[in-house]
Amino acid sequence: MKRFVIDPWGFFLLKDYKKLIGQYGIEPLTPRMLSKLPEPNRLMRRGIVFAHTDFEKIIDCILEGRDYYALTGIMPTHETIHFGNKSVIENMVYFQEHGARTFVLVADLEAAATRGISLGESRRRALDFHIPAYLALGLDPKKTIFYFQSENQAVKNLAFCFAKRVTISEFKAIYGSVDAGRIMSALLQAGDILFPQLEKAMPGVIPVGVDQSPHLRLCRDVVRRTKRNFGFVLPAGLYHKFTPSLQGEMKMSKSIPGSFIGIPEEPERVRKKLMDALSGGRKSVEEQRRLGGRPERCMIFELYKHHLIESDEELDEIFQECRKGTRLCGECKAYAADLMERFLKDFGRRMERARKLVPKLTFVR
Amino acid sequence: MKRFVIDPWGFFLLKDYKKLIGQYGIEPLTPRMLSKLPEPNRLMRRGIVFAHTDFEKIIDCILEGRDYYALTGIMPTHETIHFGNKSVIENMVYFQEHGARTFVLVADLEAAATRGISLGESRRRALDFHIPAYLALGLDPKKTIFYFQSENQAVKNLAFCFAKRVTISEFKAIYGSVDAGRIMSALLQAGDILFPQLEKAMPGVIPVGVDQSPHLRLCRDVVRRTKRNFGFVLPAGLYHKFTPSLQGEMKMSKSIPGSFIGIPEEPERVRKKLMDALSGGRKSVEEQRRLGGRPERCMIFELYKHHLIESDEELDEIFQECRKGTRLCGECKAYAADLMERFLKDFGRRMERARKLVPKLTFVR
Numbered sequence: 001m002k003r004f005v006i007d008p009w010g011f012f013l014l015k016d017y018k019k020l021i022g023q024y025g026i027e028p029l030t031p032r033m034l035s036k037l038p039e040p041n042r043l044m045r046r047g048i049v050f051a052h053t054d055f056e057k058i059i060d061c062i063l064e065g066r067d068y069y070a071l072t073g074i075m076p077t078h079e080t081i082h083f084g085n086k087s088v089i090e091n092m093v094y095f096q097e098h099g100a101r102t103f104v105l106v107a108d109l110e111a112a113a114t115r116g117i118s119l120g121e122s123r124r125r126a127l128d129f130h131i132p133a134y135l136a137l138g139l140d141p142k143k144t145i146f147y148f149q150s151e152n153q154a155v156k157n158l159a160f161c162f163a164k165r166v167t168i169s170e171f172k173a174i175y176g177s178v179d180a181g182r183i184m185s186a187l188l189q190a191g192d193i194l195f196p197q198l199e200k201a202m203p204g205v206i207p208v209g210v211d212q213s214p215h216l217r218l219c220r221d222v223v224r225r226t227k228r229n230f231g232f233v234l235p236a237g238l239y240h241k242f243t244p245s246l247q248g249e250m251k252m253s254k255s256i257p258g259s260f261i262g263i264p265e266e267p268e269r270v271r272k273k274l275m276d277a278l279s280g281g282r283k284s285v286e287e288q289r290r291l292g293g294r295p296e297r298c299m300i301f302e303l304y305k306h307h308l309i310e311s312d313e314e315l316d317e318i319f320q321e322c323r324k325g326t327r328l329c330g331e332c333k334a335y336a337a338d339l340m341e342r343f344l345k346d347f348g349r350r351m352e353r354a355r356k357l358v359p360k361l362t363f364v365r
Numbered sequence: 366m367k368r369f370v371i372d373p374w375g376f377f378l379l380k381d382y383k384k385l386i387g388q389y390g391i392e393p394l395t396p397r398m399l400s401k402l403p404e405p406n407r408l409m410r411r412g413i414v415f416a417h418t419d420f421e422k423i424i425d426c427i428l429e430g431r432d433y434y435a436l437t438g439i440m441p442t443h444e445t446i447h448f449g450n451k452s453v454i455e456n457m458v459y460f461q462e463h464g465a466r467t468f469v470l471v472a473d474l475e476a477a478a479t480r481g482i483s484l485g486e487s488r489r490r491a492l493d494f495h496i497p498a499y500l501a502l503g504l505d506p507k508k509t510i511f512y513f514q515s516e517n518q519a520v521k522n523l524a525f526c527f528a529k530r531v532t533i534s535e536f537k538a539i540y541g542s543v544d545a546g547r548i549m550s551a552l553l554q555a556g557d558i559l560f561p562q563l564e565k566a567m568p569g570v571i572p573v574g575v576d577q578s579p580h581l582r583l584c585r586d587v588v589r590r591t592k593r594n595f596g597f598v599l600p601a602g603l604y605h606k607f608t609p610s611l612q613g614e615m616k617m618s619k620s621i622p623g624s625f626i627g628i629p630e631e632p633e634r635v636r637k638k639l640m641d642a643l644s645g646g647r648k649s650v651e652e653q654r655r656l657g658g659r660p661e662r663c664m665i666f667e668l669y670k671h672h673l674i675e676s677d678e679e680l681d682e683i684f685q686e687c688r689k690g691t692r693l694c695g696e697c698k699a700y701a702a703d704l705m706e707r708f709l710k711d712f713g714r715r716m717e718r719a720r721k722l723v724p725k726l727t728f729v730r
Binding site: 181184 | 474475477478479480481483484514515516518521522524525526528529531532533536543544545546548549552553594
């Protein structure tokens with residue numbers, strides 16, 4: 001049995017991701033690097049985590065048992081999360097189980113600065129939904145350090161201390177257009193990313209969707225430019241492919257309802273969306289039996305690969321059956337809907353338990 | 366005796382100040398308004414406070430004993446203050462003695478964002494020099510609320526909440542050019558100005574050099590645009606003329622050493638600078654005795670008027686003597702140097718006492 005399954009089915013959208021490699025300090029995550037990681041998770045084994053910046057030093061920390069941290073944020077702009085968030089959280093759990101100090105911040109000030117959402121509203125959403133969801137997806141409430149940006153003096157102070165180190169043109173180069181909210185959010189994110197190092201400079205890893213890499217790039221520039229003042233270690237990035245939309249676009253989009261499955265979402269609606277999803281099926285059953293399906297361009301298969309099927313053997317079996325034409329789209333979609341329903345039900349039960357833990361959490365100030 | 370001496374000698378630079386009236390919401394401070402104020406101070410009586418925005422409501426608060434506040438900031442970019450700061454502090458003292466809750470903030474985050482000064486360095490300067498200087502100039506340590514921007518969660522949060530309400534073009538229109546530091550500082554200043562209203566919405570007055578009026582204008586725009594979210598009362602501005610440079614420019618400038626007297630500064634150097642200052646004297650003693658001096662264009666007279674002579678009668682006497690040619694520049698400069706030396710010595714003694722009070726201050730967080 002091969003241990004590392006580096007996106008073996010993966011020419012789907014690969015071109016778009018390949019374009020990013022080499023830009024903005026994004027390097028490919030090689031099989032050699034992955035082979036060093038103890039117990040790589042599904043996302044690592046399957047090339048969904050496909051690129052990185054400076055991740056070698058995180059591997060060293062894991063292997064040598066040295067201090068490092070992992071950090072991610074909650075953006076309370078919506079009242080659900082998406083499958084991209086789920087992947088990030090799963091990697092956070094991986095790092096937490098492999099020695100990382102884990103930090104999760106609520107980006108309430110960013111939500112205020114860029115979307116005009118009040119701090120009170122963000123707080124309510126985070127406590128009612130996002131934080132329990134992050135716990136439901138596997139973060140250990142005892143080992144995870146949570147904070148609200150609005151309650152963290154040090155993070156905000158860092159944002160102001162970094163302001164002189166980045167020019168407007170640099171913000172523009174990274175974000176296209178700028179406004180005060182984006183500028184302040186970008187500097188605040190740099191503050192978040194480096195906050196764990198205020199106590200002690202150490203390597204840290206930020207798992208993100210690849211669209212977030214500009215933030216890490218800006219943060220790394222800030223680290224270089226404040227070397228004498230702060231002496232931070234350059235943070236590492238680990239980049240995810242997006243969970244593709246059910247119609248086959250690169251990314252699920254909340255603005256296209258049929259493209260998207262929320263966490264949580266009504267099982268019946270989810271089943272309907274999956275039934276309507278783009279598959280790699282042929283024009284007719286007869287043709288599919290004769291020529292075989294095309295799992296490499298099937299959104300249902302993408303969901304299996306990213307989220308629904310843990311076992312590499314089972315995933316490979318489905319792939320082969322589809323290719324041979326012995327597995328047809330109808331039954332396959334029904335199976336995916338069953339798995340999704342099971343995941344969402346399980347998530348609901350975990351949420352109930354997690355909500356009871358929230359009042360016991362202490363938030364860093 | 367006339368009670369209100371509205372810049373009776375004051376055509377010096379008046380043209381430049383007059384230009385500002387009507388712009389940016391700057392209105393003239395009229396004799397009628399001043400006549401309502403109880404015990405107007407030297408700066409008010411002499412037209413050094415010459416303009417305002419919305420100051421009528423502060424007058425009403427004073428007369429009716431209603432709650433209001435006065436606020437100013439310490440910018441710890443230098444290790445001395447200037448005579449412009451002194452005027453602002455004197456007005457803060459006036460408001461403190463006339464019912465205002467008084468707030469003084471240390472703009473350590475602004476110093477970091479715009480000048481790259483570390484928070485530690487700003488803190489040291491503020492505690493060693495600026496805060497005791499503000500007490501030495503008359504603020505009551507028991508009645509003044511001090512805080513550091515870096516320690517005030519609420520002020521920083523307001524800055525982020527305001528970010529979405531101001532466009533880059535508006536920052537540009539106000540400041541000419543923009544960078545991240547200026548944008549963040551401007552929003553933070555709006556946060557400072559409105560912080561006292563978080564507990565309870567009420568009128569407030571910000572006494573500033575007239576060059577600072579754009580900050581107040583931006584803050585007032587923010588108040589209008591966040592009416593539904595925060596319901597702040599529009600803050601009022603009270604604008605000062607600058608203490609002119611010793612060579613006759615509009616403003617003392619730290620970059621031209623001879624233009625400027627610091628607080629504190631070596632008495633011998635001060636005497637030398639005053640002796641070299643631009644006066645309203647004539648080419649010769651003979652001519653001056655015959656034609657009289659021109660106190661309206663004399664920098665020594667400006668210093669008397671702004672800072673050195675408290676009694677309106679004495680000031681008027683000097684003015685008349687100079688005009689008549691009975692008072693010559695040499696003796697007049699020597700007198701100014703004596704008064705300045707007395708002020709600086711007195712300041713030094715008050716600083717010693719004030720420094721002992723600093724450890725007992727509590728800072729709002």
